[in-house]
Amino acid sequence: MENFRLRVFRAVAEELSFRKAAEVLHLSQPAVSQHVHALEEEAGVQLFDRARGGGHGSQISLTEAGRVLLGYADRAAETMVEARRALAALNDETVGPLRLGASTTVAQYLLPRILGAFLKQYPQVKLSLVSGNTEQIVEAVTEKKVALGIIEGPAMRREVKTEPMTQDEMVLIVSPNHAWAARKGGEIEQKELAKVPLLLRERGSGSRRVVERALKKVGLPLRSLQVAMELDSTEAIISGVEAELGVGFVSRWAVGKVLRLGTVRVVAVKGLEIRRDFSFVRLAGAEMTGAAAAFQRFAMGAKSAIS
Incomplete structure (x- = not known):
């Protein structure tokens, strides 16, 4: 929907080369030169300084008039993209x-x-x-x-x-060799969390905020816990637990595969349920x-x- 001469002009301005613009547009170099020349005649100004390059195939530069027109041409192109989206929406088309x-x-x-x-x-x-x-x-x-x-x-x-969007649950995972993994009933007391190394996500992580708030609510602020590591991903926490570096809270979405492989176990904490959206x-x-x-x-x- 964009005016084709302006499209050619923008391509030349971006590449600063008639030859490269021709390749991008799948046109011949003379055709690109003709479109730019016609636009210059219509506007009554010179858009490119061709003196330095010694020919249309060499590097060129925008004149002051070219820089001014480029700003308007870019905005016009953006407007046409918005128009295309608006028209597509009328036909329930998403592009x-x-x-x-x-x-x-x-x-x-x-x-x-x-x-x-x-x-x-x-x-x-x-x-x-x-x-x-x-x-x-x-x-x-x-x-x-x-x-x-x-x-x-x-x-x-x-x-x-x-x-x-949808709900998630944060669960506590431990190594299969951890004492809690063999706990009868598969449940621990809240106070036991303060006795083991804890792997946490980094500050700024949504997972960390949710876990930190939930633990504080049941009387376990971070200062009362043994934070062994702060890691930048859920995968890093899972790997740390598998390596027996500590225990950690992760999304239930993340543990399906490792639970099937048996490399971690989920342990319930009595009276603690961490859900989030x-x-x-x-x-x-x-x-x-x-x-x-x-x-x-x-x-x-x-x-x-x-x-």
Whole structure:
């Protein structure tokens, strides 16, 4: 939908080469030169300084007029992309880029169950995914680096709005060789947690916030515990437990495979149940549209299949 001469001009401006722009656009170099020359005649200004390169095949530079026009041309291209999305929405068609952010547990264990089916239904969506801890994903949303995030802890920012997606449970895992693994009834007392090395996620992690709050609520603040390590992923905690470096709380989503392999065991803590929501997060006051809105609807519809 973009004016073709402006598209050619933007390609030349980006590559600073008529030859390279021709390759990108799948045109001949003379055709690219003709489009730019016609645009210069129409605008009544010179857009490129060709003096330095000694020919259209060499490096060139934008003139001041070229830099001014490029700003408007870029905005015009963005407007046409938005127009295309709006028109597609009228036909219930979802196209274009989708920038998602997901906290570590969600990205590793939950999203793979959804994304394949979503992209099969919406093949025109171009997906990019950023992962990090909850704090990092919320930051990416506020900085508009992603259109929609999925996090595993409280957002802790006023600029964003959260909506529950599905529920998760944090469970305590131990090595099969740990004394608690053979405990009759498979349950320990809360106070016993203070007697063993504990592996925790790093500060800023949603998992850590949820665990820390739950333990504090039952009278076990972190200062009363033996925090042996702070690790940057659920996988690192699982590996640490398998290596008998300590015990740790992880998402139930994460332990299906290792439980089947028998490399860890889940142990219940009497009177302690740690549940949380995986939540969508987006800018407060911003209306969800296009591919992001379609993905949120799809994920909500798919949650019964993934729970």
